[in-house]
Amino acid sequence: FGNIWKKKGYWVALKAFSLAKSLSTGNSKSFFVQQIQALE
Template sequence: MAVPKKRTSISKKRIRKNIWKGKAYGAALKAFSLAKSLSTRSSKSSFLYDK
């Protein structure tokens, strides 16, 4: 017989949400940094395009 799951506590939910937000913030920072370096053409990245 199916039993309803226990409710996740607010603090646990907040911890998980903050971890997710932290990962998203890190990825956004990395992408912004790469875009900035590509726009100034000072990138040492492997997919640097020359015109």
């Protein structure tokens, strides 16, 4: 259980980092749409 949460936390941090990088390059909208599609 603990390991699952660690992996999930890492994944969330990675996504947040990617989103921040995307925002800084002005790609936020397309990135956001891609993430929603990836989750479906």
